[in-house]
Amino acid sequence: MAGAVDGVGAVLEATGVSVEIDGAELLPETSVTLTRGACVAVRGPNGAGKTTLLRVLAGRMRPNRGRAELFGRRLDERDREVRRHIAALIEPPTLYPDLTVRDQLALVEAAWEGEAEGAAWHGFGSGAIDRFGIAALATRFPNELSSGQRQLVSLAVTFARPASALLLDEPEQRLDPDRRSLVAEAVLEARDGGAAVAFASHDAELVARVAGSDVLVGGASSA
Numbered sequence: 001m002a003g004a005v006d007g008v009g010a011v012l013e014a015t016g017v018s019v020e021i022d023g024a025e026l027l028p029e030t031s032v033t034l035t036r037g038a039c040v041a042v043r044g045p046n047g048a049g050k051t052t053l054l055r056v057l058a059g060r061m062r063p064n065r066g067r068a069e070l071f072g073r074r075l076d077e078r079d080r081e082v083r084r085h086i087a088a089l090i091e092p093p094t095l096y097p098d099l100t101v102r103d104q105l106a107l108v109e110a111a112w113e114g115e116a117e118g119a120a121w122h123g124f125g126s127g128a129i130d131r132f133g134i135a136a137l138a139t140r141f142p143n144e145l146s147s148g149q150r151q152l153v154s155l156a157v158t159f160a161r162p163a164s165a166l167l168l169d170e171p172e173q174r175l176d177p178d179r180r181s182l183v184a185e186a187v188l189e190a191r192d193g194g195a196a197v198a199f200a201s202h203d204a205e206l207v208a209r210v211a212g213s214d215v216l217v218g219g220a221s222s223a
């Protein structure tokens with residue numbers, strides 16, 4: 001699969017996917033294609049299914065109908081290749097409660113050392129802690145952080161590793177305008193490094209700044 005990373009085709013593709021649980025519709029039929037070096041905004045009102053679509057694209061949720069594929073292969077988060085190629089920050093974000101901020105990042109680096117080969121984008125590595133302005137928080141534990149600081153640490157963890165696709169669920173949430181700008185810059189840099197990016201957001205400014213196309217969940221698509 002790694003050989004396909006340098007291709008020009010789809011990195012991640014969902015075709016006519018929909019999700020329902022016990023008769024309740026979580027995601028109406030939706031199609032989207034993520035390609036190298038391109039960023040797609042996932043848009044739609046509260047409850048439309050944006051997070052659900054990102055979960056499907058991350059292989060965390062299997063659609064009831066339609067196909068979801070990474071490099072043409074069916075998505076399943078238990079597949080090591082899927083985990084290697086996709087970095088995702090999707091609600092609820094997870095940080096290890098017993099690790100300091102520095103150790104969360106060190107763990108990511110240790111886990112992904114040597115994994116960069118074949119990935120389209122090599123991430124920021126140890127630079128993630130500076131990139132998101134969290135150096136002063138390095139020795140704190142998650143429960144010693146504000147909700148916005150936790151979001152910044154979660155972003156740093158997500159961006160600290162190589163990945164071919166980056167999936168972000170409202171990455172700007174709980175952040176002040178300056179920190180939102182850091183998110184935009186990080187997404188643009190990852191995209192320009194060759195990552196295929198999709199992010200759900202209600203922030204029209206962020207969407208206009210970083211997205212080249214969008215998919216409207218429950219509506220028409222330009223992606």
Ligand SMILES: Nc1ncnc2c1ncn2[C@@H]1O[C@H](COP(=O)(O)OP(=O)(O)OP(=O)(O)O)[C@@H](O)[C@H]1O
Pocket residue numbers: 021024025026027044045046047048049050051052053200
């Ligand atoms: N486990 C579940 N069982 C049943 N319905 C669910 C479940 N999880 C989510 N839903 C419903 O699925 C729909 C889509 O939820 P989702 O979180 O994907 O929406 P969203 O577009 O991300 O919303 P928001 O903008 O508010 O974050 C919502 O109507 C939600 O109430």
